[in-house]
Amino acid sequence: MKPDLFEAPDYYNLDDLLSDEHKLVRDAARQWVKRDISPIIEEYAQKAEFPKQIIGGLAEIGAFGPYIPEEYGGAGLDQISYGLIMQEIERGDSGVRSTASVQSSLVMYPIFAYGTEEQRKKYLPKLATGEWMGCFGLTEPNHGSNPGGMETKFRDAGDHYILNGAKLWISNSPFADVAVVWAKNEEGRIHGLIVERGMEGFSTPETHNKWSLRASATGELIFDNVKVPKENLLPNKSGLGAPLGCLDSARYGIAWGAIGAAMDCYDTALRYAKERIQFGKPIAAYQLQQKKLAEMITEITKAQLLAFRLGQLKNEGKATTAQISMAKRNNVDMALKIAREARQVLGGMGITGEYSIMRHMMNLESVITYEGTHDIHLLITGADITGIPAFK
Ligand SMILES: Cc1cc2nc3c(=O)[nH]c(=O)nc-3n(C[C@H](O)[C@H](O)[C@H](O)COP(=O)(O)OP(=O)(O)OC[C@H]3O[C@@H](n4cnc5c(N)ncnc54)[C@H](O)[C@@H]3O)c2cc1C
Numbered sequence: 384m385k386p387d388l389f390e391a392p393d394y395y396n397l398d399d400l401l402s403d404e405h406k407l408v409r410d411a412a413r414q415w416v417k418r419d420i421s422p423i424i425e426e427y428a429q430k431a432e433f434p435k436q437i438i439g440g441l442a443e444i445g446a447f448g449p450y451i452p453e454e455y456g457g458a459g460l461d462q463i464s465y466g467l468i469m470q471e472i473e474r475g476d477s478g479v480r481s482t483a484s485v486q487s488s489l490v491m492y493p494i495f496a497y498g499t500e501e502q503r504k505k506y507l508p509k510l511a512t513g514e515w516m517g518c519f520g521l522t523e524p525n526h527g528s529n530p531g532g533m534e535t536k537f538r539d540a541g542d543h544y545i546l547n548g549a550k551l552w553i554s555n556s557p558f559a560d561v562a563v564v565w566a567k568n569e570e571g572r573i574h575g576l577i578v579e580r581g582m583e584g585f586s587t588p589e590t591h592n593k594w595s596l597r598a599s600a601t602g603e604l605i606f607d608n609v610k611v612p613k614e615n616l617l618p619n620k621s622g623l624g625a626p627l628g629c630l631d632s633a634r635y636g637i638a639w640g641a642i643g644a645a646m647d648c649y650d651t652a653l654r655y656a657k658e659r660i661q662f663g664k665p666i667a668a669y670q671l672q673q674k675k676l677a678e679m680i681t682e683i684t685k686a687q688l689l690a691f692r693l694g695q696l697k698n699e700g701k702a703t704t705a706q707i708s709m710a711k712r713n714n715v716d717m718a719l720k721i722a723r724e725a726r727q728v729l730g731g732m733g734i735t736g737e738y739s740i741m742r743h744m745m746n747l748e749s750v751i752t753y754e755g756t757h758d759i760h761l762l763i764t765g766a767d768i769t770g771i772p773a774f775k
Pocket of ligand 1: 522
């Protein structure tokens with residue numbers, strides 16, 4: 384793979400709106416990605432393997448629980464710092480960002496927000512250092528966009544619960560030490576349970592042959608009469624709103640992350656267009672290529688402003704689920720379109736692993752589907768503005 388010459392575009396001087404802390408956190412993540420991700424990521428994506436050696440580095444840059452208070456091992460940062468970290472990691476690879484998003488927003492967040500003090504103390508510090516890795520089990524073979532229909536269930540068996548069912552498409556599942564699993568009780572109410580590797584009847588087979596997020600491990604969660612201690616139930620929130628609250632946090636991170644992938648594609652295409660000579664001139668001199676590049680930077684700039692404002696609203700505790708949906712949908716779609724255009728700017732070289740663009744493009748095909756599909760997020764906006772849900 385080519386050396387990482389990335390220079391971040393900032394067309395509207397967004398840096399002027401960032402605090403010193405934001406810039407410090409962002410630059411540390413950026414340097415780490417250049418040093419520890421860019422040189423290895425293509426190889427790991429090609430062999431479809433998660434590079435486990437990066438776990439310590441992710442923890443060091445604050446990617447595990449950026450906004451979880453320091454007393455539980457988190458970085459205690461604000462939501463804009465969280466977003467900037469996700470942006471930088473996804474600039475390297477969406478699969479690596481997925482691992483960090485799951486750990487922070489889908490495992491640490493529910494334990495922090497819905498768990499007991501004992502659960503927080505037991506799990507959060509180890510998750511923050513990466514000593515334990517987590518996964519989040521919501522999607523099932525028969526229930527993707529409609530998780531409320533889930534069939535995974537648990538029953539009270541005296542001093543413990545018995546859990547049965549299966550989850551599909553679970554990021555980090557093949558190596559996770561703990562799983563936050565969403566299941567229905569005997570009354571049909573959804574609860575979160577912390578399931579630990581090693582519990583009898585719990586297995587995590589890996590899903591192979593993905594053309595997307597190849598450097599992220601994905602798998603199933605199978606529960607065959609798993610005995611779960613009662614103290615592993617997350618007691619402070621139940622119902623579908625509990626997992627959806629986690630998804631709000633993860634989708635917010637994705638809205639920033641997708642900007643990173645788009646910035647990398649744009650930056651690569653711009654550099655290539657200035658260097659590649661055809662018909663005696665750099666291809667950047669031709670109007671058709673300038674149109675592509677000009678539209679890319681316009682869309683990136685709009686997405687940056689959307690994410691920044693959403694971050695301010697999140698910091699104030701005012702961001703709504705529908706606002707987060709809009710940003711996730713817009714920014715991922717923007718990144719995928721930019722990846723496709725940038726790939727064309729590179730001509731034949733664009734399809735090779737010498738450059739990051741094709742990998743980003745393939746990755747973004749998952750990002751546009753997971754954490755709520757492109758269609759479902761549009762329907763969330765539609766329901767919000769009309770008051771009429773069209774997807775139920
Ligand atoms: C790589 C990867 C990693 C993932 N990681 C996780 C994870 O860690 N944890 C987890 O729980 N899940 C995870 N997921 C699952 C992901 O969230 C689901 O794939 C997603 O929610 C869509 O569900 P589905 O694939 O079953 O598609 P479906 O729900 O079957 O949707 C298929 C199509 O139908 C459309 N559709 C569905 N309902 C409607 C409707 N009412 N109106 C109009 N159109 C509709 C959808 O938009 C989509 O285009 C992951 C997925 C992938 C691909």
